Each structure stands twice: as C-alpha cells, then as structure tokens.
Amino acid sequence: xxxxxxxxxxxxxxxxxxxxxxxxxxxxxxxxxxxxxxxxxxxxxxxxxxxxxxxxxxxxxxxxxxxxxxxxxxxxxxxxxxxxxxxxxxxxxxxxxxxxxxxxxxxxxxxxxxxxxxxxxxxxxxxxxxxxxxxxxxxxxxxxxxxxxxxxxxxxxxxxxxxxxxxxxxxxxxxxxxxxxxxxxxxxxxxxxxxxxxxxxxxxxxxxxxxxxxxxxxxxxxxxxxxxxxxxxxxxxxxxxxxxx
Amino acid sequence: xxxxxxxxxxxxxxxxxxxxxxxxxxxxxxxxxxxxxxxxxxxxxxxxxxxxxxxxxxxxxxxxxxxxxxxxxxxxxxxxxxxxxxxxxxxxxxxxxxxxxxxxxxxxxxxxxxxxxxxxxxxxxxxxxxxxxxxxxxxxxxxxxxxxxxxxxxxxxxxxxxxxxxxxxxxxxxxxxxxxxxxxxxxxxxxxxxxxxxxxxxxxxxxxxxxxxxxxxxxxxxxxxxxxxxxxxxxxxxxxxxxxxxxxxxxxxxxxxxxxxxxxxxxxxxxxxxxxxxxxxxxxxxxxxxxxxxxxxxxxx
Ligand SMILES: Nc1ncnc2c1ncn2[C@@H]1O[C@H](COP(=O)(O)OP(=O)(O)O)[C@@H](O)[C@H]1O
Ligand SMILES: [Mg+2]
Numbered sequence: 425x426x427x428x429x430x431x432x433x434x435x436x437x438x439x440x441x442x443x444x445x446x447x448x449x450x451x452x453x454x455x456x457x458x459x460x461x462x463x464x465x466x467x468x469x470x471x472x473x474x475x476x477x478x479x480x481x482x483x484x485x486x487x488x489x490x491x492x493x494x495x496x497x498x499x500x501x502x503x504x505x506x507x508x509x510x511x512x513x514x515x516x517x518x519x520x521x522x523x524x525x526x527x528x529x530x531x532x533x534x535x536x537x538x539x540x541x542x543x544x545x546x547x548x549x550x551x552x553x554x555x556x557x558x559x560x561x562x563x564x565x566x567x568x569x570x571x572x573x574x575x576x577x578x579x580x581x582x583x584x585x586x587x588x589x590x591x592x593x594x595x596x597x598x599x600x601x602x603x604x605x606x607x608x609x610x611x612x613x614x615x616x617x618x619x620x621x622x623x624x625x626x627x628x629x630x631x632x633x634x635x636x637x638x639x640x641x642x643x644x645x646x647x648x649x650x651x652x653x654x655x656x657x658x659x660x661x662x663x664x665x666x667x668x669x
Numbered sequence: 670x671x672x673x674x675x676x677x678x679x680x681x682x683x684x685x686x687x688x689x690x691x692x693x694x695x696x697x698x699x700x701x702x703x704x705x706x707x708x709x710x711x712x713x714x715x716x717x718x719x720x721x722x723x724x725x726x727x728x729x730x731x732x733x734x735x736x737x738x739x740x741x742x743x744x745x746x747x748x749x750x751x752x753x754x755x756x757x758x759x760x761x762x763x764x765x766x767x768x769x770x771x772x773x774x775x776x777x778x779x780x781x782x783x784x785x786x787x788x789x790x791x792x793x794x795x796x797x798x799x800x801x802x803x804x805x806x807x808x809x810x811x812x813x814x815x816x817x818x819x820x821x822x823x824x825x826x827x828x829x830x831x832x833x834x835x836x837x838x839x840x841x842x843x844x845x846x847x848x849x850x851x852x853x854x855x856x857x858x859x860x861x862x863x864x865x866x867x868x869x870x871x872x873x874x875x876x877x878x879x880x881x882x883x884x885x886x887x888x889x890x891x892x893x894x895x896x897x898x899x900x901x902x903x904x905x906x907x908x909x910x911x912x913x914x915x916x917x918x919x920x921x922x923x924x925x926x927x928x929x930x931x932x933x934x935x936x937x938x939x940x941x942x943x944x945x946x947x948x949x950x951x952x953x954x955x956x957x958x959x960x961x962x963x964x965x966x967x968x969x970x
Contacts, residue, residue, distance in 0.1 A: 432768040436760060443759040508755030515721045515749045516772045517741040 425522055433518065433526030441496050441534050450590070451495050452538055455488035459542040467551040474637065477551035479609070481559075482633030485539050486566050487606040490629060492535035493570035494593055497527035498577025502589035505582070505667065520664075528574045532567055539563050554637060561636045569629035569649055573597075575656035582663035600626045625652040672699045672734075674820050674851035675720065680729035682715050682875075689715040690726070691875040695853075699819065702842065702852040704862040704883075706957050707872035713855040714752050716872070717824045720853070721749050733820055745773055748813030752824040752855075754805070758798035762789055765797055766811045773816035783815045786841065802829035810838065814845070821845065823854035827861070839865050859957055873961040886957075893929035896947040897922050899940050909935045921945065 441447045462484060467477030501524070504510045513523060543559065546552040554562075580592050601607060603617050604626030610618060621627040628645040635642035675697035682690040689712045697703045705713050718724035719731055722738035736743030756765060767780035784790050787807045792800065800808060806829055813821055821842070827835045835858065843865050846852050856862045863869065863883035871879040871886075879886060892913060899906070899922050906915050911928030926932040929948050937943055 426774075428771050432771045436757065436764070436768060439759045439764070440757055504755075504757065506755075507757070508751070508753055509757050511723065512751060512754050512756070514723050515744055515747060515751075516769065517744045517774075518772045519741060 437530030483630040486630040488538040489535040489566040493574040494577040498581040501581030503586035572653040579659040579663040582667040704866035711872040712875040748818030750809040750823040756797040763793040
C-alpha cells in the first residue's frame with residue numbers, strides 16, 4: 425500500500441462528502457447552525473470555570489464530530505455497495521480494508537472542520553474561554569472517541585440500502601445523543617435518563633471532552649469507549665462478511 | 670508458443686443448488702483474444718468473476734500468469750469491464766481514471782492518453798453520473814486500459830454501444846491484442862467478436878461445448894449453401910470435397926457443403942466458366958445457437 429494509493433482513496437472519499445449537498449447539510453451545516461443557535465441562547469457565563477458555550481464545544485461538539493464520523497462512512501458504504509462501485513473496486517489491487525480506512529480517515533478532517541467552525545462561532549460571540557492546547561486536546565479526544573461510531577456506521581452501511589442507511593443511523597444516534605447529554609447538559613435531563621446515560625457511548629465521548637476541558641479524570645470514559653470499539657468493530661466485520669454472500 | 674496468461678482447469682462453481690460451472694478448462698495466451706459465447710445463464714459472468722478474483726470457486730484451478738487472482742498482487746495489471754458496474758457519483762471522469770491508474774501502480778498522468786484513446790477527452794471534467802450508458806462503457810474501457818494490462822477480461826463490453834462505438838471498440842481491442850495483451854471477452858455480438866477473436870469458446874449450462882477458430886467452428890458445425898451457374902454435371906459435383914447434397918433452382922446449382930471453402934476452390938478449378946457464385950449459410954451466430962440447442966437436447970435426453 426503506497427502513500428499515493430491512500431491519498432487517492434482519501435481524496436475520493438472527501439469528494440464524496442464535500443460534493444454531496446445532503447452530506448454537507450446534515451453533517452456540517454446543521455450541527456454548526458444548531459451550535460450557533462444554542463451558544464447564542466445559553467452560551468454565557470456558567471457556575472463553573474468556563475462559559476457554557478465552551479462546555480458546549482465538548483458536548484455539542486461531540487455531536488457534530490460523531491455525526492460526521494457516523495453518517496459519512498456508513499452512507500458511503502451503503503451507496504457504493506448499491507451502485508456496484510464496491511464490486512468494481514474488488515478487482516483493483518487495493519484491499520477493501522484500505523477503502524474502509526479511507527472512508528473513516530476522510531471523515532476526520534471534515535469532523536475537525538465542524539468542531540473548528542463551532543469554535544469560531546464561540547469566538548465571534550466572545551464566549552470562547554479556553555487555551556489553544558486544551559482546545560486541540562478536546563478535538564483529539566472527540567475525534568478518537570468518534571471512531572467506534574464510524575465502525576457502527578460501517579456496520580449499518582454493509583447491512584442497509586443507501587436510502588435506509590441515513591434513517592437507521594439517525595434512529596440509533598439521535599436518541600443516544602440526547603440521552604447522552606450531547607444536546608443539553610446531563611444534569612438538565614430527567615432522573616431516569618441520567619441513570620441510563622452511562623450505558624451510552626455518546627455520554628462517554630462528551631464526558632471525555634468535558635473531562636479534558638475541566639481537568640477531571642477520564643479513565644472510565646476511555647475504557648468504556650474501548651469496549652464500545654470492540655463491539656462495533658465486531659459488528660462491522662460481521663456485517664461485511666454477510667454482505668459478501 | 671506464446672506465454673499462457675490465463676490458466677483455468679477443472680473449474681466448478683455452485684450457487685446453492687445451481688451448478689453454474691462444470692469442470693471448465695480454458696487457457697488464454699498473451700496476444701490472443703478468446704471470445705466466450707453462450708446463452709444467458711451459461712455461466713460466463715461466473716467464469717469472469719472467478720478469473721478476476723471476485724469469487725472463490727467451489728473447485729478447480731485458476732491462475733493469471735501463475736498467480737492466484739484472489740491475491741491483490743496478481744491483479745496489478747488486470748483490466749476488467751464488468752457486465753454491471755457502478756461508480757461514485759461525486760467523481761469526475763478524469764479523477765476516476767487517474768485514481769484507477771494510481772491504484773495499479775501507474776502514474777496519474779496515464780489517464781489523459783487513455784481517455785483520448787477511448788474518445789472521452791471531451792468529457793474528462795464531467796461527473797461520472799452524468800454519462801450515458803455507452804459513455805460509461807467507454808469509461809470502463811478506459812479504466813481497464815489505464816492499468817497497462819497484460820490481461821483484459823471484458824464481460825459484455827459492447828452492451829449499450831451503437832454501431833460506430835462498437836467498431837471503435839473492436840479496433841481498440843484488436844490493437845491491444847496485437848501488442849501482446851491477452852483478451853478474454855464475453856459478448857452477444859457473435860459476428861463482431863468473430864472478426865477479432867482468435868478463438869471462440871462456447872459455454873452452455875456451465876460446460877464448454879465447443880472451442881476453436883471462428884471459421885473452424887462455422888465450417889465444422891454448420892453446412893453452407895453454395896449457389897452458382899456451372900457446366901459440371903451432377904456426378905462431377907458430388908465428387909467435390911465437402912458436398913452433402915445438390916439441387917437445382919431455375920437452372921442454377923444449389924449445393925450444400927460441409928467445407929465451403931474447399932468445395933468452392935475445387936469447383937473453380939474444375940470449371941473455369943463458373944459464374945454467379947455465392948456462398949450462404951450458417952453464420953457463427955447460427956452455429957452457436959444450433960450448438961447450444963443440441964447441448965440442451967443432450968442434457969434433456
Ligand atoms: N449470485 C448468484 N446467486 C445464485 N445464482 C446465480 C448467481 N449468479 C449467477 N447465478 C446463476 O448461475 C448461472 C450462471 O449465471 P451467469 O454466470 O451470470 O451466466 P451468464 O453470464 O452466462 O449469463 C445462472 O443459472 C444464474 O442464474
Ligand atoms: Mg453474464
């Protein structure tokens with residue numbers, strides 16, 4: 425596998441996102457728009473050390489980053505399969521694993537772009553209060569934390585049609601995002617939801633981001649996400665194998 | 670003897686209870702073009718998939734230049750056109766073809782001359798999903814050629830091409846064959862394939878039922894009708910090589926021959942006054958149809 429081949433694979437997948445109006449709207453414009461709305465309404469000073477908008481960069485930022493990582497590789501695989509492109513690619517010397525890795529890799533800069541756009545919004549509103557190092561560290565943990573979701577997206581992509589995949593992914597993700605505290609602080613959710621939250625990987629991604637922001641321990645969240653990765657990787661592999669039959 | 674590029678022996682494939690291929694043997698040498706003919710469902714695409722590494726056959730041996738097609742390395746210089754293909758709609762023609770070159774270790778710059786060769790230069794900047802069916806076939810041909818192939822495997826490559834485009838297509842295939850590329854193709858354009866193919870292999874119900882040079886196949890397997898005005902009498906005509914039957918139509922000879930070329934040659938030698946000579950008869954297409962029909966009767970019997 426040469427760097428040139430990987431570059432071509434990633435380039436193709438990036439075009440698949442940025443030239444696809446639906447992908448740009450649902451995985452870029454919409455999350456950033458909602459962030460601007462929420463940060464404008466509730467982003468001011470908080471009881472804690474940083475503004476609410478900065479907290480939202482970790483929590484709603486997790487929503488934006490995971491959306492990209494979950495939707496694009498998943499829908500991409502479902503469509504490639506349906507169109508017959510994946511079958512065409514199977515006679516090329518490039519293994520499927522490279523194509524899948526490229527799909528996930530291509531979603532990373534886009535996801536980072538979403539996080540960066542949200543941050544710029546916060547800066548513009550004067551509610552951005554953390555340092556560059558912490559800001560980058562949050563980006564790092566959100567991107568890493570989105571990987572198990574990318575695998576989940578691939579599992580759906582290998583099982584569902586191109587039309588069904590976005591609906592299925594959103595049906596799984598949206599409830600998990602809200603109950604995991606990505607849309608509003610976990611303390612603001614009903615008691616029962618607060619009890620369920622720690623079972624959700626979305627909760628652990630946003631808590632990881634908040635932990636980095638506030639300097640709190642994050643080991644539990646890392647362990648939970650590693651376990652999630654093992655499960656979604658197995659699901660993706662199983663879905664891939666059954667799609668080839 | 671040219672190098673054997675494709676080597677298939679005892680190839681079997683079963684989909685559940687459907688036996689798609691039964692002990693198929695087939696070789697293709699470099700610089701040789703083999704046309705795989707046969708009715709729908711004969712197993713052509715299954716054979717192509719086994720040869721290109723898409724499918725793991727139930728049994729038998731397949732290699733390309735001695736390598737297992739299931740291994741990526743073996744497919745570096747394999748050019749393929751699929752019966753059914755799809756492309757990502759967000760890529761432009763030139764991006765797709767140059768990317769395909771890079772995946773096979775060729776420079777991205779290899780795309781431009783190949784696009785010119787298949788007549789897609791004007792559409793290089795067009796999105797792949799805006800191409801017509803015939804243009805998509807040409808795109809597939811460009812992808813097959815841009816890997817600098819030693820083997821071209823083409824499954825129904827002329828599907829959706831008009832006559833002009835088909836003519837150009839066959840010319841391109843013949844050129845690459847003449848430069849030493851091994852070609853295995855399936856098609857329903859039997860007569861057009863016969864013009865390019867060095868060998869025709871007829872597949873029916875998963876079995877090879879005939880194989881040979883197109884002319885050999887038609888002459889061996891189908892009688893031809895020779896029409897002529899001649900001074901020779903019945904006995905002299907019956908003594909000509911290949912003659913099966915003679916009749917007269919309005920004073921004109923109508924002879925059925927099993928070896929039309931030999932008959933005509935002998936007829937012209939024996940009677941310099943022959944006029945109004947015409948040879949009609951089974952085309953390769955008719956030969957294939959009659960061959961496969963016989964195969965079905967045998968299976969049914
Ligand atoms: N994926 C498949 N699953 C089950 N049966 C198949 C599959 N593909 C082909 N077949 C069957 O195998 C036989 C050969 O098909 P195919 O190779 O496509 O023939 P051809 O290309 O000559 O038309 C047919 O009977 C077809 O119905
Ligand atoms: Mg076929």
